[in-house]
Amino acid sequence: MILYTVLPLELVLEGIDRERTFTDVEINGITMTVEQVSANEAVIVRIISTDPQHFLDPALQPGSRVRLTPSLVGRGRVLPRG
Amino acid sequence: MSDRCGTGGVPSISSSALAKLGGEVSPVPERTPSPGTPGGAPETPESAATSLKQLGEMRTPPAPQSNIHVMTIIGQIEGHIVLPPQNKSTKYEHVIPQLVAVEQNPAIEGLLVVLNTVGGDVEAGLAIAEMIESMSKPSVSLVLGGGHSIALPVAVSCKYRLIASTATVTVHPLRLSGLVIGVPQTYEYLEKMQDRVIKFVAEHTRISPEKFRELMFRTGELVRDVGTVLVGSDAVNLGLMDAVGGLSDALAALNRMIEERRAGRAEVAGREAARLQ
Numbered sequence A: 001m002i003l004y005t006v007l008p009l010e011l012v013l014e015g016i017d018r019e020r021t022f023t024d025v026e027i028n029g030i031t032m033t034v035e036q037v038s039a040n041e042a043v044i045v046r047i048i049s050t051d052p053q054h055f056l057d058p059a060l061q062p063g064s065r066v067r068l069t070p071s072l073v074g075r076g077r078v079l080p081r082g
Numbered sequence B: 001m002s003d004r005c006g007t008g009g010v011p012s013i014s015s016s017a018l019a020k021l022g023g024e025v026s027p028v029p030e031r032t033p034s035p036g037t038p039g040g041a042p043e044t045p046e047s048a049a050t051s052l053k054q055l056g057e058m059r060t061p062p063a064p065q066s067n068i069h070v071m072t073i074i075g076q077i078e079g080h081i082v083l084p085p086q087n088k089s090t091k092y093e094h095v096i097p098q099l100v101a102v103e104q105n106p107a108i109e110g111l112l113v114v115l116n117t118v119g120g121d122v123e124a125g126l127a128i129a130e131m132i133e134s135m136s137k138p139s140v141s142l143v144l145g146g147g148h149s150i151a152l153p154v155a156v157s158c159k160y161r162l163i164a165s166t167a168t169v170t171v172h173p174l175r176l177s178g179l180v181i182g183v184p185q186t187y188e189y190l191e192k193m194q195d196r197v198i199k200f201v202a203e204h205t206r207i208s209p210e211k212f213r214e215l216m217f218r219t220g221e222l223v224r225d226v227g228t229v230l231v232g233s234d235a236v237n238l239g240l241m242d243a244v245g246g247l248s249d250a251l252a253a254l255n256r257m258i259e260e261r262r263a264g265r266a267e268v269a270g271r272e273a274a275r276l277q
Helices: A052-056 B015-022 B045-055 B092-104 B122-133 B151-156 B187-204 B209-216 B233-237 B247-276
Strands: A003-005 A022-027 A030-038 A041-048 A065-067 B068-078 B089-091 B110-121 B139-147 B160-163 B168-171 B228-231
Touching: A003 B122, A022 A041, A030 A065, A041 B092, A052 B092, B068 B092, B068 B122, B068 B151, B068 B247, B089 B092, B089 B110, B092 B110, B092 B122, B110 B122, B110 B151, B110 B247, B122 B151, B122 B187, B139 B151, B139 B247, B151 B160, B151 B168, B151 B187, B160 B247, B168 B209, B187 B209, B209 B228, B228 B233
Parallel strands: B068 B089, B068 B110, B110 B139, B139 B160, B139 B168
Antiparallel strands: A003 B110, A022 A030, A030 A041, A041 A065, B168 B228
């Protein structure tokens, strides 16, 4: 990668060694890479789709926030009451 | 039920929706007041629903669907590496499919590219420039503030280019502020990369490669660097941009190009129809 920029490189690359974790999630049938910012919110980093119209959707622009709703994995078991 | 549906096309709020809103609404009996008596209605749950509707949030009227797509290219053009979050960046992996969508979507007839960019990844910038250049739909670029380094190929890739009178374009060599990650940084390699930029700019503007190279390596303009800063009309005089202008000029040019394209297509369709008859 070659950066061709008028900004000093130390300014551009400051903090590049900081660890960032990205996860892939599927929301409304669209796979996207997100960066989790809080327990139930994430920011879209990139859309993974073969439908070009998805890339025009204002809600799907990188930087948009998505809400992640926690749900139970597995079927669980009904405990007897009382 | 027919009463409910016939109240002037305004959907009434159902009891379940009310329950969601208020939480403590007793079940509404299936009884509706006759339509056309809005004033002085008794305190029925139905009128509560009406007042709830009136208290609801204000909505601006929906804007008419525009036939142009505006693409703002700001900050750094981000390439293969995700830049740290203090950078404002234009992500090429999003912009490229978006350009495909613009070209493919029949509702979009033109592209306005607004640039205020400090540079970025050479290959990502050239990729965006090549995509815009190869589009069949009219495209207009407007450089505001700055269109430095790799932003210049993106700006010149549009069919008509405008620069604001106060905007600047910095032309400088790749060598001095370039960084190669994971590739042996040889002089020849950088020279080759630089030639790609020079070639693209020279092919799409009225400037010669020799003149552009001269601007890149000019001394005395930048304090600790070689290169040239072109302000508004300088870029036009050198043939890099078509005109000095602003938003209205850009939209007027784009609309004119859209009209020309429509007229051209109508003519082709007419000839085709005449041929078939």
